[in-house]
Amino acid sequence: MPTSSNATRGARLALLGVLVLTPALVLTQGSAQFRERRVVVTPPGPWTGARLPDGQPDVEGFWSNTIGNHNNLTDPQGRGAADDGPPREGPARPRRAQAGPQEKAPSRISDPADGEVPFQPWARARAQEFAAHLNDPTRPEYVEPFARCAPGGPTKSFMWHGYEIRQYPGYVVFLFDSGNRVIHLDGKPAPPETIKEWNGESRGRWDGNTLVVHVTNHNAKARLGRSGEFVSADAAVEERFVFDPAGERFTYHATYTDPSVLTRPFTITIPNKRVTVDTPVDDWNNQTFHANFPTPRAAGEPPLLEAYERICVEGNEGHGNPAAAPQP
Amino acid sequence: MTRRLSRPITGLAAGLFAIATFGAGRVAAHHAFAAEFDVNKPVTLVGTLTKVAWVNPHGWIYVDVKGKDGTVTPWAIEFGSPNALLRRGLRKADFPPGMTVTVKGYLAKSGKPVANASTVTLPDGRSLFAGSSTTPGAQP
Amino acid sequence: MNTLGRPALLAAVVLAVSGATLAAQRTGDPATLPRTADGRPDLSGIWQALSGPEFDIEAHGPRKDTPPGLGIVEGGAIPYTPQGLARRQRNFAARATADPRNKCFTLGVLRGTYSGEPFQIFQRPRDLTLLYQFGHPARTIHTNGTRHPDGHIDFWLGDSRAGWEDDTLVVDVNDFNGETWLDRAGNHASDQLHVVERWRLLDANTLEYRATLDDPAVYTRPWSLSVLLHRRREPNAQVLENYCYTLDYDRYYPVPPASTSVAPDGSGAEKAPRRTAARRSR
Numbered sequence: 001m002p003t004s005s006n007a008t009r010g011a012r013l014a015l016l017g018v019l020v021l022t023p024a025l026v027l028t029q030g031s032a033q034f035r036e037r038r039v040v041v042t043p044p045g046p047w048t049g050a051r052l053p054d055g056q057p058d059v060e061g062f063w064s065n066t067i068g069n070h071n072n073l074t075d076p077q078g079r080g081a082a083d084d085g086p087p088r089e090g091p092a093r094p095r096r097a098q099a100g101p102q103e104k105a106p107s108r109i110s111d112p113a114d115g116e117v118p119f120q121p122w123a124r125a126r127a128q129e130f131a132a133h134l135n136d137p138t139r140p141e142y143v144e145p146f147a148r149c150a151p152g153g154p155t156k157s158f159m160w161h162g163y164e165i166r167q168y169p170g171y172v173v174f175l176f177d178s179g180n181r182v183i184h185l186d187g188k189p190a191p192p193e194t195i196k197e198w199n200g201e202s203r204g205r206w207d208g209n210t211l212v213v214h215v216t217n218h219n220a221k222a223r224l225g226r227s228g229e230f231v232s233a234d235a236a237v238e239e240r241f242v243f244d245p246a247g248e249r250f251t252y253h254a255t256y257t258d259p260s261v262l263t264r265p266f267t268i269t270i271p272n273k274r275v276t277v278d279t280p281v282d283d284w285n286n287q288t289f290h291a292n293f294p295t296p297r298a299a300g301e302p303p304l305l306e307a308y309e310r311i312c313v314e315g316n317e318g319h320g321n322p323a324a325a326p327q328p
Numbered sequence: 329m330t331r332r333l334s335r336p337i338t339g340l341a342a343g344l345f346a347i348a349t350f351g352a353g354r355v356a357a358h359h360a361f362a363a364e365f366d367v368n369k370p371v372t373l374v375g376t377l378t379k380v381a382w383v384n385p386h387g388w389i390y391v392d393v394k395g396k397d398g399t400v401t402p403w404a405i406e407f408g409s410p411n412a413l414l415r416r417g418l419r420k421a422d423f424p425p426g427m428t429v430t431v432k433g434y435l436a437k438s439g440k441p442v443a444n445a446s447t448v449t450l451p452d453g454r455s456l457f458a459g460s461s462t463t464p465g466a467q468p
Numbered sequence: 469m470n471t472l473g474r475p476a477l478l479a480a481v482v483l484a485v486s487g488a489t490l491a492a493q494r495t496g497d498p499a500t501l502p503r504t505a506d507g508r509p510d511l512s513g514i515w516q517a518l519s520g521p522e523f524d525i526e527a528h529g530p531r532k533d534t535p536p537g538l539g540i541v542e543g544g545a546i547p548y549t550p551q552g553l554a555r556r557q558r559n560f561a562a563r564a565t566a567d568p569r570n571k572c573f574t575l576g577v578l579r580g581t582y583s584g585e586p587f588q589i590f591q592r593p594r595d596l597t598l599l600y601q602f603g604h605p606a607r608t609i610h611t612n613g614t615r616h617p618d619g620h621i622d623f624w625l626g627d628s629r630a631g632w633e634d635d636t637l638v639v640d641v642n643d644f645n646g647e648t649w650l651d652r653a654g655n656h657a658s659d660q661l662h663v664v665e666r667w668r669l670l671d672a673n674t675l676e677y678r679a680t681l682d683d684p685a686v687y688t689r690p691w692s693l694s695v696l697l698h699r700r701r702e703p704n705a706q707v708l709e710n711y712c713y714t715l716d717y718d719r720y721y722p723v724p725p726a727s728t729s730v731a732p733d734g735s736g737a738e739k740a741p742r743r744t745a746a747r748r749s750r
Binding site for chain 3: 053122123126139140141143145148149150151166167168171173175179180182184188189191195197198199219221223230289291292293294304306308309310311313
Binding site for chain 2: 135143281310311313
């Protein structure tokens, strides 16, 4: 039931009128300011920043990748086979200068040097088959699992919206829009491999500024992008989260080893930046809002960022077809 | 409640209520648009809002549309992210059932009365869109 | 009712009821409770209720799909309005298909606590994070003095703002979406639900959970439930993934098997390798 007074409601309606145009500019500016075409790689080394009481480097907070989405693994800003939808109506928008080829974001495959997944030929064909049918999902296996709210998998989860890191003695917890990852730091063994999970099981340790993670028990169903790249559920996944002690950036690396699918291992590299109170809200990298306090904050104290609940309800109805609307 | 906004644009706003939308041209939705909706089948619907499903990543509105022959067809329309609306101070209560809404969008490939909305506007100019997940970097 | 008045009313009800209830529970020696660095009881760990309440939170005899149980509703029966009771009967009759758990919808803050699947509490000074195994959602209980967002929001897990009263964590929860059930028997609440929870360690391995529910659309008065949670103490206990909403479709995503697949051009029928010894030994 509405709780706002008439005055507040009137103000809100007036604000709505402003919102009609303003967020379009905010989105462009916010996105352009946060996103980068250049991959900034943080080198491994000692941690000289703040630490939590248990000794872990303090990297809690909101973060997001600085380049692209999961439309295309090797072309982060490209669309690949994924159709991004029709042009939306609206006032004419100033178009930014076309980026020259030298400014195009590099492939997320940092090794091998050609930026391509070193597939065995049969596997490359299977990946292309998935990509070719993304917009023509005549069979259930062509429906992107992410469209049904399936988690993004250990690596692809970092190729979408902003996320949050929370740390505790013995744990680093990642909260994504769809799915969560718990990195166990206490050395407990992983479950038997008969248990397969979308985001896998993660066991890690800190080495200087780097969180080293060994991922097991992953079901490999999430794939690595709408472009269809995949590995098998037997793939070994080694991750390194390399945090800049200055506190604003980290680089995610994941090395995949899978002799059944690949001709050699490959590494995905994804640069990430911290989302702060100064990051414009763009509903992509920055999905935070300012927490309500009972009294005005002390002068100079910045707002506190929060996120709304992260629960995906899309594929929980009529699982066979994401375009089947949930029944009212 | 403060929200982070750039300098508001006034003056121009009034004439553009009805058609102004968001997104930077192309939208990378949670699911690939073309997998489910047909860009070659635009629809315009005017009807009565019967329900708003305030769920993420895509909210749904249900609209009763009266045909020329008087029959009423309930449509299910996918709009943007309720969390994006929340961040801009909007609430589900701002869109109560019974309102007349105008929807422009694209028909579902299934052919059922389901559509993906590009715009959802109310008679007083309010919009259900406050920005969707754009594809930063996908457009020049 | 304005949002300022209800918490005061609820607090009065909770205080009136809790006095008698506290006397009935053995209170743990505060000196033996695990504590965080800021002196608060440390609720961190993996907790799980016994399975009874999930079937039916009211006292009930055996049914083909339900063991008998004394229930966890203080006072015995939920004080439904006539409409609320009628809705509960309809839910009960249709529970095999209508239970939102069947679609793996989020169980919510109440049922998620006593559902019989474990959840993990992660605690830091500013908040507690509850990670439920069923569906794997994360709930945040803010303990940093912040308030609910303005206006009503439809959340599956509500919005939780809490403070400590001595060694009891008192949580005010609102912003429900009315979509969750309280158990498999169809007990329910609407989006006008308001809950005050009290979390209290009785000893290092037992966590008492009490919740007072107020929903004028469904109940004639506030009422409370109470259940014990037990710490999972097996070595290497952990919460597993249970994205149960993927179970209907995950069979459509076979990772293309190497050993049996032949690409359209006829290439590639390599056998999948055995797992290496290095991966086995952990």
